[in-house]
Amino acid sequence: MSLLIYCVFARSLRYMKKIILGISTICLRLFFSYALISNENLTKSTDSNITLNDIVIEKKLEKARLRSAKRRMQISIGLSVTILFCGLLLFYLSSYNFSEKNNVPVVVAEKERLTESDIEKVRGEFKETLQFYENELEPRLLAVNVELWNRD
Numbered sequence: 001m002s003l004l005i006y007c008v009f010a011r012s013l014r015y016m017k018k019i020i021l022g023i024s025t026i027c028l029r030l031f032f033s034y035a036l037i038s039n040e041n042l043t044k045s046t047d048s049n050i051t052l053n054d055i056v057i058e059k060k061l062e063k064a065r066l067r068s069a070k071r072r073m074q075i076s077i078g079l080s081v082t083i084l085f086c087g088l089l090l091f092y093l094s095s096y097n098f099s100e101k102n103n104v105p106v107v108v109a110e111k112e113r114l115t116e117s118d119i120e121k122v123r124g125e126f127k128e129t130l131q132f133y134e135n136e137l138e139p140r141l142l143a144v145n146v147e148l149w150n151r152d
Helices: 002-044 052-095 116-143
Strands: none
Touching: 002 052
16 A cells, blocks of 8 residues: 555655756746847847837837736746645655554543442442333333334
């Protein structure tokens, strides 16, 4: 059983490694995408026919790109932290020994010792209940035809 659990956790760890590697690749692409966009803007701005309206539009586009890149970076960092946390949790669970039982001390209440008068009182109540059953309840139960009783 523990071998099966170990195999499942080992496979999960391999998948987690692949996922973390993929996410780190995505984060690097997102991080360096701003540099690539800025490089494209430099080559575009060398034209001599730029108007004031084009400059305003380029500034707005640049702000939008920055906001987009910042948002993507925040999402990728949050996703990376979440996946890292899940990986650590999975690693902890794979190293935890579930077969160990907790050594909780069992507290057994001590039985009270009954006195002779209490024992006689309980015995008398039992005799009365038994006599009631034998004299009144048992004959009524025998008089009922149980075989004809419909269970449905």
